[in-house]
Amino acid sequence: MSVRSEILRLLREDEELRYAVAGLLGLEDLKSTVKAVGEAVAKLAEVQKRGEERLAGLEEKAVRLEERMVGLEEKMVKLEERMVGLEDRVGGLEERVGRLEDSHIKLVESVAGLAKEVGRLSETVGFGLEDVARVVVPSWLYRHEGIVVDDLVRKFFLVDGVEVELNLYGEGVKSGVKVIILGEAKSRIYGDDVNRFYDSASKIFKIFREQIYLLMFSFYVHPSAEREAESKKIRLIASYMR
Numbered sequence: 001m002s003v004r005s006e007i008l009r010l011l012r013e014d015e016e017l018r019y020a021v022a023g024l025l026g027l028e029d030l031k032s033t034v035k036a037v038g039e040a041v042a043k044l045a046e047v048q049k050r051g052e053e054r055l056a057g058l059e060e061k062a063v064r065l066e067e068r069m070v071g072l073e074e075k076m077v078k079l080e081e082r083m084v085g086l087e088d089r090v091g092g093l094e095e096r097v098g099r100l101e102d103s104h105i106k107l108v109e110s111v112a113g114l115a116k117e118v119g120r121l122s123e124t125v126g127f128g129l130e131d132v133a134r135v136v137v138p139s140w141l142y143r144h145e146g147i148v149v150d151d152l153v154r155k156f157f158l159v160d161g162v163e164v165e166l167n168l169y170g171e172g173v174k175s176g177v178k179v180i181i182l183g184e185a186k187s188r189i190y191g192d193d194v195n196r197f198y199d200s201a202s203k204i205f206k207i208f209r210e211q212i213y214l215l216m217f218s219f220y221v222h223p224s225a226e227r228e229a230e231s232k233k234i235r236l237i238a239s240y241m242r
Contacts, residue, residue, distance in 0.1 A: 130154065130167050132239060133185040133217040137168070140237055147172045147179055147213065159203045166201065168217065180208050183215040189236065191224030198232045 134152045141147040149172030157164045168183030182201045186193055194216065201214055215235040216225075229236045 129185045129187055129217070129219065129239075133168055133183070133237075136239065136241075137183070137215065137217055137237060138170075140241065141172065141181070141213075141215075145174065145213070145235075147174045147181075149173075149179075149181055152181065152183070157204050157207065159207065162203070164200050164203050166204075168215070172213075174211075178210045180210050180212045181215065182212060183217060185217045187218060188220045188222070189216055189218040189225040190222045191228040194225050194228035194232065194234060194236075198228075198234065 137152060138149050141149055149170040152168045152170040154165070154167045155169035157166070166182055167185050168181065170181040170183075172179045172181055182204065184197045184201075197216060198214070205212060213235070214233065215237055216229070217237045217239070219239050221236050221238050225236060228234075
């Protein structure tokens, strides 16, 4: 009989033996279970350890984040303080700009008033200068140019639909030949004044067939006016000339 058959026979016939074998089998299963549970507990402890380490890391990050948040809050407070200061400065600047605008308006009004006064003064001086020219220029023309002219007047010409004004106009005679005097009286004469006078007077040339004599009379003659007058054959006469 084989060992296996003998063991099976004994198990069938001996009840105590069956309980003993069953107990042994259960104990082994229990040992296996305990071992498996131990291993599971060990793994769980390892996982818990790693979780605690990660949690500690998260706590450190949270602390750093809180510190950064505190720093940001402090910066925000400082920024708000700077913004308040900037608003105050802008408010002050707006007030200054407002005052400056008011001053500018007053200055513009003053300049406009001054321009009107200067304009009226220029007209007064201009007319006064014309009166002086009407006295001085005829005798000067006779002494220096041999031109006899009785009077110089302000005259308006209409040329091609455009009105041209000259404040010195006269008809004279030189050696029996008629001469047309075209001139302008201006308190101060510069090169640009000479050019403007010539542009106006040249429009009138085609009206006359007679000889034309161009002159400008002034209290002051700038060197730039002398150069322009020489190139355009305009005689400049200063009030102090005799």
